[in-house]
Amino acid sequence: MSDLLDELNSEQRAVAEQTEGPLLVLAGAGSGKTRAITYRIAHLIETHRVAPWSILAVTFTNKAADQMRERVARLLASRREQSPESMSGEGATPAAGADGRAKPLISTFHALCVRILRREIEALGYSRDFAIYDEDDQTRLLKACLNDLGLSDKLFTPRQALSRISYAKNQGISPEEMYQTARDSDTETLASIFGRYRDRLRAANALDFDDLLLKTVELFEKSVELADSYSRRFRYIHIDEYQDTNRVQYRLIRQLTRTHHNICAVGDEDQSIYRWRGASIENILRFEEDFREAKVLRLERNYRSTQVILDGASAVVSNNRARKGKNLWTERRTGRSIGVYQAGTAEGEAEFVAGEVAAALGANPNASVGVLYRTNAQSRLFEEAMRARRIQYRLVGGFSFYARAEIRDALAYARLAFNQRDTAAFLRIINTPPRGIGETTVAQIQALSRENRLTLWEALEEMLVRGKEGPMRTARALASFHALIQTLAEEGKRLRMAEFFRSLLDRTGYLAMLKDQNTPEAEGRIENLLELVNAVAAAEEAGENLTAFLDRAALVSDTDDYDERARVTLMTLHSAKGLEFDSVFLAGLEEGLLPHKMSMDDDAGLEEERRLCYVGMTRAKDRLVLTASATRRFWGEEGRRNTHRSRFLDEIPDKFTERLSSSGRVETNWQGAFNSRESVEQFLRTTGFESRLKPSRISAPIPAGSKWRRGNRVRHPKYGIGTVIACEGEGETEKLTISFPGYGAKKMLPHFATLEKA
């Protein structure tokens, strides 16, 4: 049988072979670090005969974990095929997994902690059926805390407070510590909000994202024996993206490696982009002090990008001081220069990118393209430009499936059935669908729970006992709600999961409510709910129980359902980490946007912005284009503001770049026409005039001359078939008034709405 490690380069091979003791791998972008780790794991199992279950690999995203898991499985499977005789005892292995084999544990930090806590959390006084609060639950709870303390949300918006609390938690700071070290009264107030928030979380038997890590660390601190038993179980530990670990994660790593020092930390200080979430680049810079016997290996050969892309990216990031420094190289000596395009308007920038994307896909329909930007708000213009050109794209970010209201409602019912202390779930669905339990009644329940230290559920039961105090119909509504949840709780134990969810949607009247609404939106929601039932059925088949399913639903993020097959992907720079594309368009290289104005004031913040830029640039395999706009409109305000080109653009030596002009890519006449309009606008601006040009007919990427007339029958994806009753405007601003039976008249822009002739 061939040697497994022959498939690695010498640097990667050294990583795989260094199996004992602490190892820090400084892996540049595109240097095959995942490859090195997966081979290392396979090597441990195959050559060193290490039991798979004693191997742990921790990543930050579910996607990275899935990917690594799959690659390890594939690697091991292909090796077995090569030597079938060595596997004659197949199926008889005692600790066999579902497919007949034990597997290494490859998981995110959060999922690992949930796993541990579901077994052990009782030692901290929580019950094992604790709820996991996501951002939405957290915000609601925080608002309630502000209310409790009689604070308006003027001083801190719930979001602000939450982000500061989260930061503190990730630093391992308690409310008491925050109060004691507070230097101003605002921070003192915040500390009291923090304290109240913590107490209410605990009363709800709930953990937020940060708690998942924090409580695990607390647990291990409380019982060293327990920590050691986990440490002994996980004899070989791998940490991916080590540069993004925060202090709490760091403590957890120390606890897990207490009985051995077999830690393989892989990271790249140049790709540390989560400082704002408490990630501390120090962890990677200090590794050798933390683990004295540490070996340090570097992966500097890049397999992804062309040399000129690497040179440009390196030129930018080399302006940072806080780094170990490295020299990325590739054998891909030839390649196009980095394109730089300066548009007059943000719309023009998006148009240009869409045009280039179309050209790239025209040359190679299978090319992958990433359109990357700093803030989610930038996505809209790119979406519109893509749609106008009929380019299929996939948007990462925004609302994920599990964040949709109807899905969260359904999950809240399941959560409440499962754990009646779950306050967030309780409040979410107590009157959804409307069942006659309004604000006043809910406030009464809350008051009762506060006064008597009851959970909301217990307070509800108390109200039922007292019965007649309130109006009769309220009492009946409460009783029927109570009975509903009890039925669901009972069914949750008895029924198969998919059945349970189907029954839940039915019994709660949720589906009926949506059906009654009889709107296209409601139909979409119904479809989503059916999709949820499918997901539940799939989970059931995979052997997941209800808790495991709810845990997973709580921990999935938008980036996770990113689909490799989509040719064009729109996403933020943060979401793009770990991905690669044949062509990358990095947009909005303007001061205030990249670097972002919120973090360009101090050096540390600015360096992180620079790393963000670096991450974006190094996603590109063949083609990298950086774009900026001379003006930009903020929050839909009337006028446009002038911008300044990003300092990062100036950090790239000219020899690596080529200036792109729109004329260089003209394929059809109207594109040229569009650009000439843009240049007129720019001229007017420089001479001090606001452009009065209406978006011209020729500028519209959709062929000019309206295809819509009064009386046309049209089909809309949401509203179905309708009749055009009025037309106004032309080109991009053409507006139709369409009457849809059942929905009345709607005004819409055919430029954006997907309308077909029916």
Add this chain to the structure above:
DNA sequence: CAATATCGGGTTTTT
């Protein structure tokens, strides 16, 4: 109590 109309404020990045 629920459904509709109006107003004001808000965007950095996310497990």
Add this chain to the structure above:
DNA sequence: CCCGATATTG
């Protein structure tokens, strides 16, 4: 521009 929070009405 889009969202939620508030006021008003049925």
